Amino acid sequence: MISTEIRPTLSSLLAGLRDVPLDEMPAVDGAILDGAVACLLPEFSVAPVPVAAFQSAI
Amino acid sequence: MDKPAVPLDQFVLKVHSRCDLACDHCYVYESADQSWRDRPLGMPDEVISHTAQRIAEHAAEHRLSAVQVVLHGGEPLLAGPGRLRSIITELHSALRGVCHLDLRIHTNGVRLDRTCCELFAEFGVKVGISLDGDRVANDRHRRYANGRSSYDQVVAAVTLLRTRQYRHLYAGLLCTVDIANDPMVVYEALRALEPPRVDFLLPHATWDDPPARTPGRESQYADWLIAIFDRWLADERPIGIRTFDSILSTLAGGDSATEALGLAPSSLVVIETDGSYEQVDSLKATFDGAPATGFDVFRHALDVVARHPGILARQQGLAGLCQTCQECPVVSSCGGGLYAHRYRSGSGFGHPSVYCADLLDLINHIKRRLPEVNTERRPVANRDLSDDEFGDLAAGYGSAAAIAKLMEAQHILCRAALAAIYQAGTSTPAVPAPVRAALHSAWSALTMTDRGRPDAVDAVLAHPYLRVWAVRCLEQLKGMGSGDPADPATDTRLAGDLNHLGAIAAAAAVCAGYQVEADITVPVLADAVHLPTLGRLVVSGGSPRPECQEAVVSIDGKAVSIRIADDCWEMTSADLRSGEPCAVTTFGDGGSASWQPVRVLKANGLRVALEDTDPYRDCHQWPAAARLAEAEVAQWQRYFQDAWREIERHFPAYAPAIAAGLTVLMPMSAPPPGRDISAAARHAFGAIGTALPADATTLALLIMHEFQHVKLGAILDLYGLYDPADHWLYHAPWRADMRPLEGLLQGTYAHLAVSEYWRTRQQITVGQEAQVAGERFAFWHGHTQDAIETLAGSGSMTPLGMRFVQRMRLSAQPTGAGPAPGNGTAG
Numbered sequence: 039m040i041s042t043e044i045r046p047t048l049s050s051l052l053a054g055l056r057d058v059p060l061d062e063m064p065a066v067d068g069a070i071l072d073g074a075v076a077c078l079l080p081e082f083s084v085a086p087v088p089v090a091a092f093q094s095a096i
Numbered sequence: 097m098d099k100p101a102v103p104l105d106q107f108v109l110k111v112h113s114r115c116d117l118a119c120d121h122c123y124v125y126e127s128a129d130q131s132w133r134d135r136p137l138g139m140p141d142e143v144i145s146h147t148a149q150r151i152a153e154h155a156a157e158h159r160l161s162a163v164q165v166v167l168h169g170g171e172p173l174l175a176g177p178g179r180l181r182s183i184i185t186e187l188h189s190a191l192r193g194v195c196h197l198d199l200r201i202h203t204n205g206v207r208l209d210r211t212c213c214e215l216f217a218e219f220g221v222k223v224g225i226s227l228d229g230d231r232v233a234n235d236r237h238r239r240y241a242n243g244r245s246s247y248d249q250v251v252a253a254v255t256l257l258r259t260r261q262y263r264h265l266y267a268g269l270l271c272t273v274d275i276a277n278d279p280m281v282v283y284e285a286l287r288a289l290e291p292p293r294v295d296f297l298l299p300h301a302t303w304d305d306p307p308a309r310t311p312g313r314e315s316q317y318a319d320w321l322i323a324i325f326d327r328w329l330a331d332e333r334p335i336g337i338r339t340f341d342s343i344l345s346t347l348a349g350g351d352s353a354t355e356a357l358g359l360a361p362s363s364l365v366v367i368e369t370d371g372s373y374e375q376v377d378s379l380k381a382t383f384d385g386a387p388a389t390g391f392d393v394f395r396h397a398l399d400v401v402a403r404h405p406g407i408l409a410r411q412q413g414l415a416g417l418c419q420t421c422q423e424c425p426v427v428s429s430c431g432g433g434l435y436a437h438r439y440r441s442g443s444g445f446g447h448p449s450v451y452c453a454d455l456l457d458l459i460n461h462i463k464r465r466l467p468e469v470n471t472e473r474r475p476v477a478n479r480d481l482s483d484d485e486f487g488d489l490a491a492g493y494g495s496a497a498a499i500a501k502l503m504e505a506q507h508i509l510c511r512a513a514l515a516a517i518y519q520a521g522t523s524t525p526a527v528p529a530p531v532r533a534a535l536h537s538a539w540s541a542l543t544m545t546d547r548g549r550p551d552a553v554d555a556v557l558a559h560p561y562l563r564v565w566a567v568r569c570l571e572q573l574k575g576m577g578s579g580d581p582a583d584p585a586t587d588t589r590l591a592g593d594l595n596h597l598g599a600i601a602a603a604a605a606v607c608a609g610y611q612v613e614a615d616i617t618v619p620v621l622a623d624a625v626h627l628p629t630l631g632r633l634v635v636s637g638g639s640p641r642p643e644c645q646e647a648v649v650s651i652d653g654k655a656v657s658i659r660i661a662d663d664c665w666e667m668t669s670a671d672l673r674s675g676e677p678c679a680v681t682t683f684g685d686g687g688s689a690s691w692q693p694v695r696v697l698k699a700n701g702l703r704v705a706l707e708d709t710d711p712y713r714d715c716h717q718w719p720a721a722a723r724l725a726e727a728e729v730a731q732w733q734r735y736f737q738d739a740w741r742e743i744e745r746h747f748p749a750y751a752p753a754i755a756a757g758l759t760v761l762m763p764m765s766a767p768p769p770g771r772d773i774s775a776a777a778r779h780a781f782g783a784i785g786t787a788l789p790a791d792a793t794t795l796a797l798l799i800m801h802e803f804q805h806v807k808l809g810a811i812l813d814l815y816g817l818y819d820p821a822d823h824w825l826y827h828a829p830w831r832a833d834m835r836p837l838e839g840l841l842q843g844t845y846a847h848l849a850v851s852e853y854w855r856t857r858q859q860i861t862v863g864q865e866a867q868v869a870g871e872r873f874a875f876w877h878g879h880t881q882d883a884i885e886t887l888a889g890s891g892s893m894t895p896l897g898m899r900f901v902q903r904m905r906l907s908a909q910p911t912g913a914g915p916a917p918g919n920g921t922a923g
Contacts, residue, residue, distance in 0.1 A: 052505055052508045052509075055508050055511065055512055056504075056508060058511075059543070059546055059547060059550070060511060060514065060515065060542060060543045060546040060553065061260070061263065061539075061543035061546065061547065063511060063512065063514070063515030064264050064515050064518060064519045066515070071512055071515060071516060071519075072516075074508065074509055074512035074513075075509075075512055075513055075516045075570065077509055077813050078509060078513055078563065078566065078567050078570060078779065079567055079570045079571060079574060082516065082570050082573075082574050092106055092108055092164075092166055092355060092364055092376075092377075093295070093297060093354055093355050093356045093378065093434065094108075094123075094168070094202065094270070094297070094377055094378070095108070095166040095168065095200055095202040095224050095270070
């Protein structure tokens with residue numbers, strides 16, 4: 039069964055980065071940045087920070 | 097039965113056990129646990145070294161790719177910059193070559209000054225600050241022991257972090273909720289400080305010591321947070337709010353970003369100033385001694401701590417919750433709330449949170465508003481390819497509008513890559529400190545230009561070989577992050593590559609006509625200083641030059657000076673933008689230099705750079721040519737003009753995409769006699785490499801062929817057309833070797849255009865020429881059709897990929913006949 043829809047792999051990630059000035063890029067959610075960069079280099083992680091972070095820090 | 101222990105990857109280091117504020121809501125000093133009274137003030141050397149070694153051995157044992165260490169207290173800045181440097185250095189030293197270290201500090205901010213920020217900038221330490229809102233809200237609790245307000249000092253600290261120099265260190269603000277404060281005032285006060293992220297913390301409470309509430313109002317904390325949530329949503333979520341983002345994420349089936357929500361196992365341990373391991377800090381709110389484990393860094397490995405019953409208890413997910421929570425419809429978002437908030441003396445932690453009613457109301461409210469959250473996202477559909485555009489590209493063609501969308505996606509990817517390089521480059525300890533400092537300067541210059549003249553930055557970032565450079569940097573940084581030890585050769589290569597960000601920043605500033613306040617460090621590669629898209633300054637003579645060199649570029653808006661050691665050359669920005677050779681004024685020891693601009697080929701409104709200067713251009717399958725002589729450029733110009741006329745006239749379905757997307761022709765070295773050479777590169781969107789063929793007609797073929805690869809590469813960046821897990825090799829009829837699926841797809845797509853070329857040539861020529869064209873059409877067309885069927889039958893095309901193949905199949909009709917020799921192009 040061939041899909042009749044175009045389902046972009048990356049577009050939703052790129053939407054989160056569109057129109058973001060360069061100096062605000064590093065503050066973008068790491069998962070979004072990682073997702074975009076993974077397109078260039080799979081498994082690259084900008085900041086592979088563990089999840090479930092300590093509440094008394096940020 | 098408990099689940100096995102989860103490796104620990106978050107470490108809270110109590111680097112100082114006292115605080116310079118006396119906040120009356122502090123869980124460290126004002127809660128049930130009073131163990132701080134017996135701790136040393138600071139963390140002694142032996143505790144630091146043992147801690148670092150314990151973390152490193154644990155990370156190595158469990159092959160962790162990253163650990164997060166939070167410098168905490170008390171007030172960690174009381175340790176002083178010297179002590180903090182020792183701690184940070186020790187951690188980096190122990191973890192170098194083991195895993196990535198994500199280092200943070202959480203402070204009350206009152207002692208944060210430039211000295212601290214410089215230290216944190218040197219090591220990429222992110223800074224979180226506690227601030228409860230506006231002055232009134234903050235002063236309600238966060239005061240000095242003498243009652244004096246801390247507000248001004250904290251805001252001054254945040255202001256310092258917001259400066260361009262330190263902005264990248266600013267992690268966010270932590271705000272403890274007090275329902276006596278006006279939620280809107282608190283939200284506005286925090287938002288005004290432009291934090292990347294805010295977290296609202298519910299004040300620590302237990303069933304023994306419940307939170308302050310108005311009698312009869314069981315979910316006042318939810319009301320307070322909901323007021324902010326609604327405003328935040330109306331404002332289109334201008335800042336990250338960890339509480340809300342985590343609930344949105346968990347409602348969508350994702351992870352929580354805080355231990356206070358969600359079912360993810362805790363992987364955190366606290367190390368006190370005396371080297372004791374403790375469970376999570378918030379347990380201090382429950383009973384005296386609650387966080388204790390009985391273990392310490394001197395005698396116990398972290399694997400022992402990970403198996404402590406108290407640590408294991410917070411790794412059980414749903415199974416670790418009480419019956420009430422397990423049956424609750426929002427449990428996957430709430431996760432039972434913060435562990436400490438479930439405590440009741442006599443029966444422990446087997447209860448819902450004391451904030452249960454608040455969490456339920458808040459999560460249900462956010463759940464109800466979820467459709468609005470989704471619709472308020474910026475629409476992307478109009479930026480995606482339409483069905484028609486996708487189909488047209490799949491048929492082998494493509495409109496200018498479709499190419500513009502592919503180019504925009506490439507552009508965003510490049511910006512993301514730049515940010516990633518900057519972030520990883522400045523936070524990876526293995527990157528030499530001078531290189532990190534140069535990265536900061538380059539980034540500052542580039543972002544300043546981006547703020548004022550984003551078009552100038554965009555023009556430089558659109559250069560095809562920028563992505564090639566970016567990937568090369570990312571590959572090296574990734575290697576360092578995974579723990580590969582650095583060596584001098586690696587350092588030299590990485591320094592040269594990372595310093596190229598300075599060249600990009602300089603080129604953007606020149607294009608914008610901007611002045612750059614600080615000097616920019618750029619690499620000297622093969623005796624040339626490169627300004628991407630503009631050209632290169634080739635230097636010779638003068639001071640002896642070591643193999644790895646740096647130049648310093650100063651830009652005052654009108655003039656650009658480039659210094660290498662004692663030599664200095666100056667040019668005007670206008671001359672550099674002109675694309676023409678220009679005068680170079682020499683100062684210093686008299687080394688000579690000449691400016692080699694990037695020359696431009698022109699044809700009927702089309703302008704394409706003839707790129708023979710860029711240091712990252714040699715990424716195709718055949719070596720790049722050296723700088724062309726003027727006579728050679730003239731020949732390229734003639735051929736290009738004629739080739740473009742041929743494409744426009746005879747291949748009108750292919751012309752719009754090429755006109756919209758071809759930005760660079762990269763001359764390649766001469767091939768063996770009788771052979772044509774051309775190639776595209778996966779990471780160089782918009783560029784075609786080719787040796788100058790025997791005639792313009794052949795150049796037209798090479799451009800059409802290679803631009804198919806350029807288009808398909810960009811499509812594959814956006815859409816999954818095949819299963820990347822397919823590692824089979826497939827027969828490509830035009831090659832002797834077997835090809836992976838993407839290679840076969842690329843070749844087939846390119847030969848659609850090659851077939852079209854020969855079919856048309858057969859129609860527009862006569863005699864022997866038409867006969868040869870007919871034979872070649874039959875040859876390529878037959879092979880293309882065979883390859884299309886191989887793709888269709890591979891079983892590894894996605895539904896969208898099958899649709900793509902079906903459009904190629906339709907485009908490849910009607911058929912021709914008769915085998916013929918190949919045309920010699922790569923494919």
